[in-house]
Each structure stands twice: as structure tokens, then as C-alpha cells.
Amino acid sequence: MxxxxxxxxxxxxxxxxxxxxxxxxxxxxxxxxxxxxLTPTQKIRQNDIALNQAEALQAALHQTRAKSGIHRLPTR
Amino acid sequence: MPNLESIACRLVEAKVEFVLCGGLAAFLQGSSILTTDVDVVCDMGSENIRRLFDAVKDLHTYHRMTPGRIPFTLEQLTTQPFQDIYLATDWGQLDCFGNVKGIGGYSECLKLSEPIEMAGFTMMTLSLEGILIAKRAMGRPRDLQAVFELEAARERKTNLH
Structure with missing residues (x-):
């Protein structure tokens, strides 16, 4: 915008x-x-859980790409 | 492993004089935007920075905006005055600012802050009004989204009471 x-x-x-x-x-x-x-404690813990889940997903994606030899998405 | 709650707790336990600002403060005040770091405005005097150092010294802390990941050391307190400090720790990023745009330094931010109790400790956090001032002053697209969210959150809170 x-x-x-x-x-x-x-x-x-x-x-x-x-x-x-x-x-x-x-x-x-x-x-x-x-x-x-949510209470402040619940909020900050929810934020931390989401960050950790995102980090775990990134690590899994990295591992999958390394195994398959794909390092980047195909370009059009 | 990100653990922003523990970073904030460490700052309180080490008696660092700070006010939580930025994305985490906005999230605590009602924004739905998740954040990856702890932003604080603090007294940049050497005694307070020494407390900051004590709070994070065992977390492999380094200056993340510098090439070569220069460790955050006690010696730096005597050799260089700090304006802002951008740190990375084992538990996540910690940014310490001398000033918040639109408000000013630690003392001015303290006047626009309120205590928030969580996880057994109390810390000073920019009030909803304070965050709105700062976010409007920053003016980036994500700040403006936060402004709309926080204004909506304020309206919802008002209607609840």
C-alpha cells in the first residue's frame, strides 16, 4: 500500500x-x-510456543531439502 | 531455543531498569502479531548496562548487528558508550534502546508505562497509549497494522467494561 x-x-x-x-x-x-x-503469562508462553514450532518446522524443512538435494524452490 | 519469557524474567531478576516496548509489549497489550525478540528501552548508564550484562552473560550473548558476532563483554562498558544494543542470546534476540521514537528515553517511557505481572514477576511495560504513540511514530506498514489492531483492542476492552 x-x-x-x-x-x-x-x-x-x-x-x-x-x-x-x-x-x-x-x-x-x-x-x-x-x-x-489470555493472561499476560499465557500470552508470552503462547508466543514462545509459536516461535519454537516455527523453528522446528524450519529445521524439518531444511532436513528434508538436504536429504532430497532440493535447496531452492523451482523458478517459473 | 526461543524463550522470550525467560529473557524478560532474567532482566527483572538482575534489576535492570527497563520498560518493555516493541512487538512483545504490543502483543501483551492486545495485538495478535507474534514477535521474535524482546525490545526494551533502558537507562544506558554503565551501572544498568552492567546489570544487563549480568542478566545474559551465560547465554552466549553477542552483538548480532556486527560482523563476526562480537561477544557482549564487560570490557565494552568502559570503552564505548552505548546508544542501542542489539543482542542475540541462546534464548532469542534482545534489543535495548536508549530512546523510543515518538516518546523519548527511559524516563519518558517510564511515565507512559504500567506494571504487568506474569509468570511470578512484575515488569514495566509501555501502556497501550504509549505503544500507540511509538507505533504511529515508527510508521512502517507493520507498525500501522499494529496501530489498527491496538485501537480495535482498546475499543473491545472499553466495551467489555
Whole structure:
């Protein structure tokens, strides 16, 4: 989104509530609702779990590529 | 193995004077965007940086923005004043800033912070209003997304009470 497009977006959504504007921007409000239900401890642990899962997935992908000899995705 | 909770806990235990800012603070205040590092604004005086060093000294900590992964050492405290410190540790990245754009240094950030209790410790975290000021000032696309999310979270919180 360019600065002009962003300014147009702000102008077009100025009558909206914050939740409506966020939805118009493409934000999944259910994720925010889910976050607001958690305690700070649950939030930081959820973040850490997600980071560890992402790291494990990256490692698995790396291992699979190394085994198969594929090091990059084919280009079109 | 990423463990941002333990990094934050270490800072508290070592009595580092800091305010949590950045993505983790935004996440704790209601944003849904996950974060890979701990960002703090802190007093960059030598005594506080010494406490910071004590907090992470056994985590193979190095300056991640420098070529050659220069270790974070106590000697650096006497040879160079720090503006910002970008560290990598065994538990994840820890960025320490002297200033937060739109707000100012540690003292100014402290005025816009609130205590958050978690996992048995309490740490000062930028308030929702403080994060909104900082994110608006940063102005990158991901910051603006966080602004929309946090404004929505604030509205949801207001409607809940």
C-alpha cells in the first residue's frame, strides 16, 4: 500500500469504529478477541510456543531439502 | 531455543531498569502479531548496562548487528558508550534502546508505562497509549497494522467494561 493509498484508506474509513476499520484493513478481529481473553503469562508462553514450532518446522524443512538435494524452490 | 519469557524474567531478576516496548509489549497489550525478540528501552548508564550484562552473560550473548558476532563483554562498558544494543542470546534476540521514537528515553517511557505481572514477576511495560504513540511514530506498514489492531483492542476492552 502506497502512502496515497493509505491516506485514502484513512479518509474512507474515518466514520468507522476502530474495530470496523481494523476489519476493513484485513485484520482478523477474532485473533484480537482471543488474545484479550489470555493472561499476560499465557500470552508470552503462547508466543514462545509459536516461535519454537516455527523453528522446528524450519529445521524439518531444511532436513528434508538436504536429504532430497532440493535447496531452492523451482523458478517459473 | 526461543524463550522470550525467560529473557524478560532474567532482566527483572538482575534489576535492570527497563520498560518493555516493541512487538512483545504490543502483543501483551492486545495485538495478535507474534514477535521474535524482546525490545526494551533502558537507562544506558554503565551501572544498568552492567546489570544487563549480568542478566545474559551465560547465554552466549553477542552483538548480532556486527560482523563476526562480537561477544557482549564487560570490557565494552568502559570503552564505548552505548546508544542501542542489539543482542542475540541462546534464548532469542534482545534489543535495548536508549530512546523510543515518538516518546523519548527511559524516563519518558517510564511515565507512559504500567506494571504487568506474569509468570511470578512484575515488569514495566509501555501502556497501550504509549505503544500507540511509538507505533504511529515508527510508521512502517507493520507498525500501522499494529496501530489498527491496538485501537480495535482498546475499543473491545472499553466495551467489555
Amino acid at each position: 502506497t502512502i496515497t493509498e493509505f491516506e485514502d484508506f484513512l479518509d474512507a474509513t474515518k466514520h468507522m469504529t476502530a474495530v470496523q476499520r481494523a476489519e476493513a484493513y484485513g485484520i482478523d478481529i477474532s485473533l484480537i478477541d482471543e488474545n484479550l481473553r
